[in-house]
Amino acid sequence: MACDLCDGDGGEVLFRDAKLRVVAVTGAEAVYRGFCRVIWNAHTKEITDLTRDDRNRFMDAVYRLETALRSSLDPDKMNIASLGNMTPHLHWHVIPRFHDDATFPKPIWAHAFTSQEMASDTTQQSHPDWKEAVRCALSA
């Protein structure tokens, strides 16, 4: 069965090892500054399908990413979510939230992007320094 996260990287890869990768979102979603995903490389549906060691490894990447994003962007709140209803391939959305972002204080999913917005690419609106902080934090 076709799976977007098996067939492609799912974003701009900032870190990758044998088990997982961290990507910065691209396209319209990049309007949320620092929005990244931690994607388990193997096609796995739920976190409780992983072994204990793999769960810890997966969450350690989330913590490193959150720490790097907090340090470099100083968000008002961090949002973390594993949903995957349409793409049941294990991944965490890790989203720094700011009082002046597009939907705060609502969850970002309260805003449905229009097809016009989805076709736009807001990647360049985002100051890129945080990406280097993420690369360093995950490689350490």
Added chain:
Amino acid sequence: MACDLCDGDGGEVLFRDAKLRVVAVTGAEAVYRGFCRVIWNAHTKEITDLTRDDRNRFMDAVYRLETALRSSLDPDKMNIASLGNMTPHLHWHVIPRFHDDATFPKPIWAHAFTSQEMASDTTQQSHPDWKEAVRCALSA
């Protein structure tokens, strides 16, 4: 500063220890069968504000809860999220999702409850057996 999760339980308590509690949501949100929250008892903003041991303890409760909900309800997908933009007191939403639920495959936050829905109490629509499974899984 007033905090809903310091001032109250935040739902029907299914498990509680010195560090955290697991509650079943009540009111309109209970339309999502099995929707629970894992709430850190102390007022803490982000998961990376916890020590490593406490993060592990928090996530272990999430895994136990997810396992119990999967066993007892057999959902099509599990959704897990830590948001807290309006209530910045660390808690995980743990939500079994079903093809025939109110918003699937969208995130539940894509649906804004009307004030009429919020005033309703759908708690009794939910078959209660899963609550006993959660109590057992967390106490084990």
